[in-house]
Amino acid sequence: MALSRLDIHRRNRGERTLVTLAGDIGPATTPLLRVALEQCLLDGVTVIDIDLTTVGSCDARGLDVILSASRRAGRVHASLLLHHPCAQISRLLAVTGSAALLLATPVSPVPPALLGDLTTTGTRAPEDPDRRSDQPLVKDGIRLRRLTRWQAEDMREDMADLAAESVAGTPGKAYHRRGDFLCRLVACARRPGFALLVAETTELVGCAFGFPVGPGSSGRRGFGGTLQESIQRLTSRARFVVLTQVVAHPHAQHRDIAHRLQQRLLTDLHSSLGVALLHPADRAGQAAFSSWGWENMGVVVGLPGPVTPCMLILHTEPLSPAGR
Secondary structure (H helix, E strand, O other), X not given: OOOOOEEEEEXXXXXXXXXXXXXXXXXXXXXXXXXXXXXXXXXOOOEEEEEEEEEEEEOHHHHHHHHHHHHHHHHOXXXXXXXXXXXXXXXXXXXXOOHHHHEOOOXXXXXXXXXHOOXXXXXXXXXXXXXXXXXXXXXXXEEEEXXXXXXXXXXXXXXXXXXXXXXXXXXXXXXXOHHHHHHHHHHHHOOOXXXXXXXXXXXXXXXXXXXXXXOOOOOOOHHHXXXXXXXXXXXXXXXXXXXXXXXXXXXXXXXXXXXXXXXXHHHHOOOOEEEEEEOOOOHHHHHHHHHOOOEEEEEOOOOOOOOOOEEEEEEOOOOOHHHO
């Protein structure tokens, strides 16, 4: 079993300290977190701000460590506050009734001085060899983060619910069924280079996943090889990313989430060309992609499957000749 990783950063300012966590809080990393929080109290800290912006997940044992530290802090007239939890942690807090006790309120923010000048004083758990180095991106209260395969498995039902909600009452509903979403996710997760991003506020508001295709990635046979030949004829590009699914919450506040997810996924996979395949009768889906800047290339023949799909492409920045 692969070990999870947790980086712990601490910055003191008087009797208040900011503890920034990056990684996952699980069986392999909770001992480090327990020691770090105990040390804060031993050092006489009266307010422990825990920034969870770059924490991907937390299990029940991790929450128990945080609750225990909160109780010990209360006994010495100190406090412990959680800031910016991801959707999974927010659900865990809600289910256990811990949100009111642990979550920071608007009147008790993390001081800007603490956020602006962090120094590393902690340690890290053994590194997960499958974990990527790219960190979550937070902008306008929306966090984009990359999921590992096991995190994707843990959140797949939530993502399927969001996919169904995003097309409810639209003409594209018939082509985006919940079960079809789950089938696409499972099939895509088996492909080399699979990548999945989620967008979160205090809840899941978007997701996108896909896989790279290029020389040596999938050979010249089967789906990848046939698609690669078609794309190379149309664009002269031999490397690209297939965006299997893009989902965004239908609320007006979240209308740019899909675009952010696409751009970040292409960046993470070092590609300047995205390819999407939609059902030829899915006019609503094609219109959505067109609104995000994708070019509709019409149907593409020769691919395995029950229908001849419509292909859309998205160029970001041009590749150098060496990168083609």
